[in-house]
Amino acid sequence: MVNVAKRQFDAVIVGAGGAGMRAALQLSEAGIKTAVLSKVFPTRSHTVAAQGGISAALGNVQEDKWEWHMYDTVKGSDWLGDQDAIEFMCKTAPEAIIELEHFGMPFDRVDSGRIYQRPFGGHTANFGEKPVQRACAAADRTGHALLHTLYQRNVRANTQFFVEWMALDLIRDADGDVVGVTALEMETGEVYIIHAKAVLFATGGAGRIYAASTNAFINTGDGIGMSARAGIPLEDMEFWQFHPTGVAGAGVLITEGVRGEGGILLNANGERFMERYAPTLKDLAPRDFVSRCMALEVLEGRGAGKNKDHVLLKLDHLGPEVINHRLPSIREIAIKFAGVDPIKEPIPVIPTCHYQMGGIPTNYKGEVMVPKGGEPEVRVNGFYAAGECACASVHGANRLGTNSLLDLVVFGKSAGDSMIDFIKRERPVHKPLPANAADFSLSRIARLDAQTGGEEVAQVRTAIQTVIQSRAGVFRNSANMALGVTEIKAVAERVKHTQTKDKSKVWNTARMEALETDNLIEVAMATMISAENRKESRGAHSHDDFTKRDDENWMKHTLFYSEGSRIDYKPVHTKPLTVDYIPPKERTF
Amino acid sequence: MTYTQADKNRLRWRSRRGLLELDIVFEQFLEYDFDLLSPADLDVYQDLLMLPDIDLLELVDGKAETTDKRLAPILERLRHWQVVKTQ
Ligand SMILES: Cc1cc2nc3c(=O)[nH]c(=O)nc-3n(C[C@H](O)[C@H](O)[C@H](O)COP(=O)(O)OP(=O)(O)OC[C@H]3O[C@@H](n4cnc5c(N)ncnc54)[C@H](O)[C@@H]3O)c2cc1C
Numbered sequence: 001m002v003n004v005a006k007r008q009f010d011a012v013i014v015g016a017g018g019a020g021m022r023a024a025l026q027l028s029e030a031g032i033k034t035a036v037l038s039k040v041f042p043t044r045s046h047t048v049a050a051q052g053g054i055s056a057a058l059g060n061v062q063e064d065k066w067e068w069h070m071y072d073t074v075k076g077s078d079w080l081g082d083q084d085a086i087e088f089m090c091k092t093a094p095e096a097i098i099e100l101e102h103f104g105m106p107f108d109r110v111d112s113g114r115i116y117q118r119p120f121g122g123h124t125a126n127f128g129e130k131p132v133q134r135a136c137a138a139a140d141r142t143g144h145a146l147l148h149t150l151y152q153r154n155v156r157a158n159t160q161f162f163v164e165w166m167a168l169d170l171i172r173d174a175d176g177d178v179v180g181v182t183a184l185e186m187e188t189g190e191v192y193i194i195h196a197k198a199v200l201f202a203t204g205g206a207g208r209i210y211a212a213s214t215n216a217f218i219n220t221g222d223g224i225g226m227s228a229r230a231g232i233p234l235e236d237m238e239f240w241q242f243h244p245t246g247v248a249g250a251g252v253l254i255t256e257g258v259r260g261e262g263g264i265l266l267n268a269n270g271e272r273f274m275e276r277y278a279p280t281l282k283d284l285a286p287r288d289f290v291s292r293c294m295a296l297e298v299l300e301g302r303g304a305g306k307n308k309d310h311v312l313l314k315l316d317h318l319g320p321e322v323i324n325h326r327l328p329s330i331r332e333i334a335i336k337f338a339g340v341d342p343i344k345e346p347i348p349v350i351p352t353c354h355y356q357m358g359g360i361p362t363n364y365k366g367e368v369m370v371p372k373g374g375e376p377e378v379r380v381n382g383f384y385a386a387g388e389c390a391c392a393s394v395h396g397a398n399r400l401g402t403n404s405l406l407d408l409v410v411f412g413k414s415a416g417d418s419m420i421d422f423i424k425r426e427r428p429v430h431k432p433l434p435a436n437a438a439d440f441s442l443s444r445i446a447r448l449d450a451q452t453g454g455e456e457v458a459q460v461r462t463a464i465q466t467v468i469q470s471r472a473g474v475f476r477n478s479a480n481m482a483l484g485v486t487e488i489k490a491v492a493e494r495v496k497h498t499q500t501k502d503k504s505k506v507w508n509t510a511r512m513e514a515l516e517t518d519n520l521i522e523v524a525m526a527t528m529i530s531a532e533n534r535k536e537s538r539g540a541h542s543h544d545d546f547t548k549r550d551d552e553n554w555m556k557h558t559l560f561y562s563e564g565s566r567i568d569y570k571p572v573h574t575k576p577l578t579v580d581y582i583p584p585k586e587r588t589f
Numbered sequence: 590m591t592y593t594q595a596d597k598n599r600l601r602w603r604s605r606r607g608l609l610e611l612d613i614v615f616e617q618f619l620e621y622d623f624d625l626l627s628p629a630d631l632d633v634y635q636d637l638l639m640l641p642d643i644d645l646l647e648l649v650d651g652k653a654e655t656t657d658k659r660l661a662p663i664l665e666r667l668r669h670w671q672v673v674k675t676q
Pocket of ligand 1: 014015016017018019020037038039040042045046047048049050051052053054143165166167168202203204205214215216218222223253354355386387388389401402403404405406408
């Protein structure tokens with residue numbers, strides 16, 4: 001075997017977004033020797049994009065209770081969320097926010113000096129009775145402020161950052177325990193073994209599997225891919241949240257506010273089609289509903305543009321006054337990313353992938369749990385996950401806005417605590433590495449170096465995105481998804497032969513992109529096959545042949561195994577920690 | 590400084606940002622303009638990439654002005670790639 005350099009830490013965290021850095025802080029402050037690996041500089045993690053806010057029932061502006069927040073989250077999840085995890089998150093939320101405040105996060109405040117809270121869709125008082133202001137924010141830079149605050153604290157706590165290091169694979173020993181990761185140092189092109197007592201994945205989402213995505217290019221689901229290749233099943237990967245108005249071709253978001261101001265959606269015939277689907281709410285119907293109607297218009301041939309692949313968001317009737325005064329940034333986005341001035345022309349928009357609800361299966365302590373010996377949930381020793389790459393599962397079939405940032409800090413911290421406990425009690429010394437620890441990763445790189453006659457990475461990546469966009473989008477039916485399964489399996493074969501022209505070692509970006517594509521395809525396969533298998537409609541999974549939620553047969557979590565593309569299921573946790581179970585109801589608005 | 594291919598690739602990697610709005614602009618820029626930068630331009634570009642994403646976006650958008658005069662020409666070039674080719 002080639003001699004591979006090794007580094008040793010007590011805890012290794014892959015990912016320096018909100019989740020990874022919250023966990024790292026917990027560990028470092030407890031005196032645990034902690035390394036954080038990140039593909040990009042920590043404060044450039046995708047968490048920086050979050051503007052809306054972070055939720056907690058602080059009750060600073062209006063009366064609020066964590067039990068109400070819990071109810072909203074369970075309902076939002078369309079009863080697929082685990083109620084113990086949801087209770088834990090909502091109950092811990094106020095304390096988590098106060099903690100951030102103490103760390104120095106610059107939240108907006110009310111006159112009394114307490115944290116200000118804004119209204120946000122889906123947040124209600126008294127179990128759905130009326131809207132409540134629950135979202136805390138730092139102007140429109142909440143994610144940026146969160147990252148900077150956590151980064152500073154980590155530097156102070158001596159967390160060791162490995163910036164521009166790309167984790168390649170998870171290392172499991174013969175018992176199935178996780179004992180480290182392999183990683184590529186971009187600066188040298190060397191592969192290292194990072195030997196650890198405990199490993200946490202906090203690699204963020206994989207929204208780039210869709211052609212239309214609001215996610216930055218770094219969101220390639222590396223943690224998901226690494227887990228899948230290491231035999232860890234993936235939970236509920238059929239559930240992806242879509243935003244109805246992303247700019248066609250670019251993905252950049254146009255906020256709901258535009259339709260609030262009177263913007264309307266038109267099909268190619270100039271028809272205001274939402275009047276037909278939702279006579280009362282029209283263009284202001286809930287996100288997932290509007291998205292589905294838009295997709296239907298396109299599918300039935302009434303899409304606009306040369307390829308008939310989008311609908312139009314019309315604003316010009318509002319007049320230049322309103323557009324310039326109330327929607328200046330929207331006008332800018334339209335000019336910049338769609339090449340149209342909304343004062344004169346409508347903006348081309350399509351439903352756009354925004355958030356990944358599924359991921360690496362964990363409990364509310366951040367421990368990765370998998371089926372073993374007939375038990376549905378057995379801990380994988382030494383392995384933890386938090387943030388968008390994990391599935392705790394608090395978002396279930398549909399995430400509530402602002403609950404994701406909350407998820408990062410709550411489960412980042414609890415995962416950190418679990419790791420401290422595990423390291424102290426169960427793993428005082430490192431477990432030995434298996435003999436062949438880096439072979440698999442090295443063989444993946446050797447394959448790329450030797451590959452001739454294969455396809456360009458960009459071409460194969462586009463193929464993945466095209467299949468997922470057209471077969472696992474907002475609008476799903478049996479025939480279309482069956483086609484999708486066949487197609488994505490064919491693309492998976494092509495991924496095995498991707499080729500890069502550049503065979504250099506140092507800062508080889510083409511190689512990095514090829515390795516990322518190996519991860520994207522795992523996510524895409526899990527998504528397509530899990531979706532095809534779920535024969536009901538729930539939350540973001542809307543199935544045209546099975547239009548109702550079917551609690552009797554389908555109130556269960558999907559588990560997808562990469563090997564053999566095998567599907568399994570496990571029960572939803574219906575026992576909260578202390579309060580009564582919130583029984584299913586129809587999700588009406 | 591002089592830039593080897595590896596150095597240039599490092600700058601390419603660092604042009605991947607946390608905001609989609611920036612990725613889209615940089616993608617075009619990297620494809621059509623980046624290789625035309627002189628070593629002096631690359632020095633400035635390297636510094637520009639050190640800015641936080643949110644500040645960088647405001648500069649690229651022209652919403653904020655920089656006090657660092659050296660950045661102006663490269664920002665101008667980036668702004669050129671803002672308007673995406675539409676279908
Ligand atoms: C436009 C937009 C707006 C949003 N607004 C909100 C909002 O207002 N409120 C809210 O609650 N949520 C919001 N969300 C969702 C939320 O921002 C994300 O879910 C969340 O930030 C994800 O954080 P994370 O810590 O899990 O991962 P990220 O912040 O994505 O970080 C992932 C980290 O993993 C690293 N990484 C990945 N792969 C590797 C690898 N192979 N090796 C080494 N490192 C790796 C990356 O470098 C990065 O440091 C928004 C999302 C988008 C797209």
